[in-house]
Amino acid sequence: MQSLRVAALQNNPEFGKIRENLHDLIGLLPPEIDLAVLPELCATGYQFLNREEVEQYAEPAAPDQDPGPITQRLTQVAEASGTTLVFGLAEKNGDKVFNSSVLVRPDGTRDIYRKMHLFLDEKKLFDPGDLGFKTFQACGIKLGMMVCFDWIFPESARTLALNGAQLIAHPSNLVLPWCPEAMITRSLENRVFTVTANRIGREMRNGSPLEFIGLSQIVSPRGERLDQLKQQETGAARATINLVETDKKITANNDLFADRRPEFYR
Ligand code: ACM
Numbered sequence: 001m002q003s004l005r006v007a008a009l010q011n012n013p014e015f016g017k018i019r020e021n022l023h024d025l026i027g028l029l030p031p032e033i034d035l036a037v038l039p040e041l042c043a044t045g046y047q048f049l050n051r052e053e054v055e056q057y058a059e060p061a062a063p064d065q066d067p068g069p070i071t072q073r074l075t076q077v078a079e080a081s082g083t084t085l086v087f088g089l090a091e092k093n094g095d096k097v098f099n100s101s102v103l104v105r106p107d108g109t110r111d112i113y114r115k116m117h118l119f120l121d122e123k124k125l126f127d128p129g130d131l132g133f134k135t136f137q138a139c140g141i142k143l144g145m146m147v148c149f150d151w152i153f154p155e156s157a158r159t160l161a162l163n164g165a166q167l168i169a170h171p172s173n174l175v176l177p178w179c180p181e182a183m184i185t186r187s188l189e190n191r192v193f194t195v196t197a198n199r200i201g202r203e204m205r206n207g208s209p210l211e212f213i214g215l216s217q218i219v220s221p222r223g224e225r226l227d228q229l230k231q232q233e234t235g236a237a238r239a240t241i242n243l244v245e246t247d248k249k250i251t252a253n254n255d256l257f258a259d260r261r262p263e264f265y266r
Helices: 018-028 051-057 069-081 147-152 152-160 179-190
Strands: 003-010 035-037 084-093 096-104 111-116 136-140 141-145 169-172 195-196 200-203 210-213 215-220 225-230 235-242 249-251
Touching: 003 018, 003 195, 018 069, 035 169, 035 195, 051 084, 051 096, 069 084, 069 096, 084 147, 084 169, 096 141, 096 169, 096 195, 141 152, 147 152, 147 179, 152 169, 152 210, 152 249, 179 195, 179 215, 215 235, 225 235
Parallel strands: 003 035, 035 084, 141 169, 169 195
Antiparallel strands: 003 235, 084 096, 096 111, 136 141, 195 215, 200 210, 215 225
């Protein structure tokens, strides 16, 4: 498939209200979309108080396991709408809990990514990702996933691009201000589309307030912002993208990947 209709959903979840948060998210999904990216921890909310609380909300989502209720509901949505979905949740696997991103296709099959670079209190709450930066075939493209704070490590997007990703789906709960600008560079330096789905609103469950910055966006391999939402609105950023643009040949004499000098990097 050469062109693809993509969306980034931006919600305002209330902590712990899973049914209501899912209802809101499903209402934000535009019709006729091939791929929709939803925020990190999109149905639970973000600020867990302790590991026990994460375990209470976490659910199985790995492809070889029976999925929990959030994954089941969003799988139904993918099947009914024909839209491939990428969404963030707390994933239980044995005695581990991961801050994961789930890819669900309209045929009901799924894959997962587990956040590699944990932010702030997440280090006390989650286990660090153990699956690396794999890429997956979905909606006619090669798709990679990373979650929120992974953006500040350029190795995340680079590794996904070297593994063939044409588009990076990036569920987020951003609180620092720099990511929307930085993702323009991640797109440009890797010649990939990036779809960052963030949330808005505020949480202060543990006494330290977190303000989520919205600004969900879709960026082209040329570093163009194809659409972006505002800081305070809920909705869906949308774009129709042309995958030919992910070609790594940027001038007659320059190939972004062939010209790398990894023997001098560290
Ligand atoms: C973040 O990684 N949720 C900032």
